[in-house]
Amino acid sequence: MVITERQTTLNDVASRAGVSPATVSRVLNGNYPVATSTRDRVLEAVRHYDYVLNVHARALIHAQSGILGVILADVSDPFFSEVARGVQSVTAQTDLLAVICNTGSDPDQELKYLNLLRTHRADAVILVGAGSEHPRIQGELVRHAEGLARQGSLLVFCGRPLPGGTTAAGAVDVDNHGATELAMVHLARLGHRRILYLAGPPANTTTTARLAGALGAAKKRRIARRDVTVRAGDLSRRSGQELVEEALSEGLDFTAVLASNDLMAIGALVALRRAGIGVPDQVSVVGIDDIPIAADVTPALTTVRLPMEEMGAAAAKLAVQERMPGSRSAPPVQLIERESAAPARTD
Amino acid sequence: MVITERQTTLNDVASRAGVSPATVSRVLNGNYPVATSTRDRVLEAVRHYDYVLNVHARALIHAQSGILGVILADVSDPFFSEVARGVQSVTAQTDLLAVICNTGSDPDQELKYLNLLRTHRADAVILVGAGSEHPRIQGELVRHAEGLARQGSLLVFCGRPLPGGTTAAGAVDVDNHGATELAMVHLARLGHRRILYLAGPPANTTTTARLAGALGAAKKRRIARRDVTVRAGDLSRRSGQELVEEALSEGLDFTAVLASNDLMAIGALVALRRAGIGVPDQVSVVGIDDIPIAADVTPALTTVRLPMEEMGAAAAKLAVQERMPGSRSAPPVQLIERESAAPARTD
């Protein structure tokens, strides 16, 4: 182990092994014949210095960095962490380094990360989950998609629609609209007519799609628009709880809560329990996502399963294997009936 | 928007603006006076090409990449995602890109990522949570810590002890030993004498520390060693459930379950509920960590709070601000009494 002032370089290794830098490079990359004796001397020198290659020098030549960017709202939200897991299940088999970036749902932070990743010549970038519908943001996204394409990388939209006019990006679709539709139909079948819908933040692609699904299904099932109350939260457990507490304190009349994600549904469960309202005897609760914990709360949450891990894996495959604009559909959403929804009381 | 075959470079921008590359660099870095009219022309050209700087070329000069590596077992485990959030709360205020790498608890994967990050000339790397106690692995860790130090970066051990003989690394301590001690003392005070302890995987720093804490406290409280049954799981919810199901089917006699993390404790709750055993009336359950969901399961989980987010933030600060070997202690652990533990039945 030799301590040098500057970094150990390939040249250092070369001179210790008594060969040219080219030879060291070839040993390390293994794409060119090198005599065994030479190789051994080189490897000895590599070990001696504990030499590690400098990706930056290499990236300068190949214009590739081995980085796969994953931009999402918050790793600590199980929805996103499941997707991230799906991504990593694919990248773990490659030399790619998956870089997970938390935006905290801030579209500007999203753009900042996109720029940063572009700066790092990321081989691909996956944008997970909801996005802003603001035209400025969408425009910037298109710009970045094109920029990425120009540097031979791919931007993949996972679980959000492609901004209008993008041809340079990939997409993994998930049926947000169908998910809430399924949930609402289920509730309607159980006889619920007065529904509290817990929506996500406004001007957000997923919020819009899920709300439209819920409202569309309600209409089909002849539930009057005024009988479904829509309240907007921020998709956190706490916000679900607060929204329901508010509704309760206002004396709002509802027999079911349809939350646009499981975290808020779990918050709703907490609020109802605290208020002494039985679930599902008095009020039914349905979520969306089917995050792992949904099965373990009490009562176990009835929800609509989104194929989170599969979405992540599909996006990663699109990003790293195909490297081509195109789209894939994740497996269909699926109603998971557990204990939190039951027939409406008929009193 | 001009589509070029090769990437747009600083030279392209320079010639469009009619200046030298040096000037463009100076405009972009803003660390040298440039006349306003020149700057404007340069910025116009930058916008025209949608030019983004190449980090690799820059990293070649500065030997820094702006990357902070975070190596952890699994982002979808709330413990780790909370720590990750803590890290990102610090990096979000900088130009640093936090890179989260999932090892799936595989020590070799951990080393692989460490090497990869070294290759990328990461400015710092944080190793989160339990590590292998295997001497080979520990030795490799020391080697990487020194390698990182030599390239001006820092390796930080967050929530795991420094391998013996490391001087080139940072550390954020967390009191694993004290956590289980607290939990066990609590159980003992409630009168429990026959305890099922759900441990983590063997040969793992955290498993060892937590087990020692639990056993030490049991001894102090005069609980016979043979009255605490230790079963090893993999820290997943599912494994907690299975371990308790097994114990139950074997007719093991216990009045309390002490799980070495909350996820396993939640699994235990599920198993007990399925077996029709009342918690906490018949059996008490205590966890460790205090992950967010712990408050929302039924019964709400009594647990020992580990300052996860603070640990992440402390590690990030050590890594990016101080850039010096040294250690910090996270805030102390704390017993959170909720509903899953009650006095032992005296029958």
Added chain:
DNA sequence: GTCGTCTTAGAAAGGCCTTTCTTGAAAAAA
């Protein structure tokens, strides 16, 4: 009008690796 001082910009080297093009030597073929 000349000299000195700022201010602003350019030239060129340097940072680390890969790869194409060459070359030298050894092995195989004639």
Added chain:
DNA sequence: TTTTTTCAAGAAAGGCCTTTCTAAGACGAC
């Protein structure tokens, strides 16, 4: 033995940016 082929290794350019050193011009001061 001579010629051709094969194998292994080196020389050097190139990739993109930063920064030191140098210089041109503008402006004030004397």
